[in-house]
Amino acid sequence: MTTTTPSSSLTRPGAVDGHGIDAGVPAHYGDPMGEQRRLAGAAALVDLTHRGLVRVTGPDRLTWLHSMTTQKLDDLAPHHGVETLVLSPHGHVEHAIHVVDDGESAWLGVEPGTADALVQWLTSMQFMLRVQVTDVSADFAQFGQVCDEAGSAEQYAADGTLVWVDPWPTMGPDSASYSGDGPHPATGRRWREVIVPRDRAADFVGDRPLSGTLAAEALRVADWRPRLGADTDHRSIPHELDWLRTAVHLHKGCYRGQETVARVHNLGRPPRRVVFLHLDGSGHLLPEPGAQLRVPGVERPVGVITTVARHHEDGPIALAVVKRSTPTDVDLVADDCAAAQTVIVTP
Secondary structure, eight states, X not given: OOOOOOOGGGGSTTOEEOOGGGTTSEEESSOHHHHHHHHHTTOOEEEOTTSEEEEEEXXXXXXXXXXXXXXXXXXXXXXXXXXXXXXOTTSOEEEEEEXXXXXSEEEEEEOTXXXXXXXXXXXXXXXXXXXXXXXXXXXXXXXXXXXXXXXXXXXXXXXXXXXXXXXXXXXXXXXXXXXXXXXXXXXXXXXEEEEEEGGGHHHHHTTOOEEOXXXXXXXXXXXXXXXXTTSXXXXXXXXXXXXXXXXXXXXXXXXXXXXXXHHHHHHOOOSEEEEEEEEOOSSSXXXXXXXXXXXXXXXXXXXXXXXXXXXXXXXXXXXXXXXXXXXXXXXXXXXXXXXXXXESSOO
16 A cells, blocks of 8 residues: 655645545645635646656556557657546546656556555556556655646756646547537646655745645636546546547557447447536535535436535636536526536537
């Protein structure tokens, strides 16, 4: 089981520990809205030292990972960040992986608490290939930030720092969008995650301001960006979350779960769909993740809220997953809180 040293950021003045999958790093430092503005303005870092990190070495690493996951990785260029998924045999999302290769090793950034399971699965699939899988979560720290300008991953890595640049929402060369043809709110998103040795993390941060995970989550929700463990459950397939656009190559070789991906894409629509919500902020409390959504006047729930955030410009917002048949032209209700929906994945 992976163990890491508690984040030193929790000792900073005003630091409040996160909860759920973001426990162990600060949710905020006493000024969530100010921290969010600084983060959006490329003036702050977010402590992501609770995220897992797996290193895969060996000459077969890219073709091996390519054969088992949803993304085309066999010709991945050094320092080019991509996203890939590990699916169950039935096509359900099990792991979401941020991949960057430095020319000698593939570095796989994963959600907190998932590195051990990923290592076990990868090791079980190793066979006679020339690869070695190591959980390096205890040795390396990760930090998130918004870039102040659009730059290449090679430029970010020029000083030797390893960086994963988020491709969201840019579609890959053989991917698909489930959110229609309109403008995407995340166009121009400049999120990156920096990997540094833990014994040099304090030097990397230096005197730069830190923002909590609440700030990063608010920006993520506003960008319709799905997150494993927050917006997924044991039934989630990539189509429901518009995840094909950045994490799935539709015409690569066979991999586990590919049959479901192809069948849903070619023959129909997913049974559920993610929506963006503007929540009524007039009350003192907002619905919690897991709150059931209903159409007014209808007792049977149509979905569930997955992530709730307070945005520095848009106010209370959320992501939710609802049945495909849910009407798109009505406001929904969660715990007596009105929720105006914006369609992400079209019915």
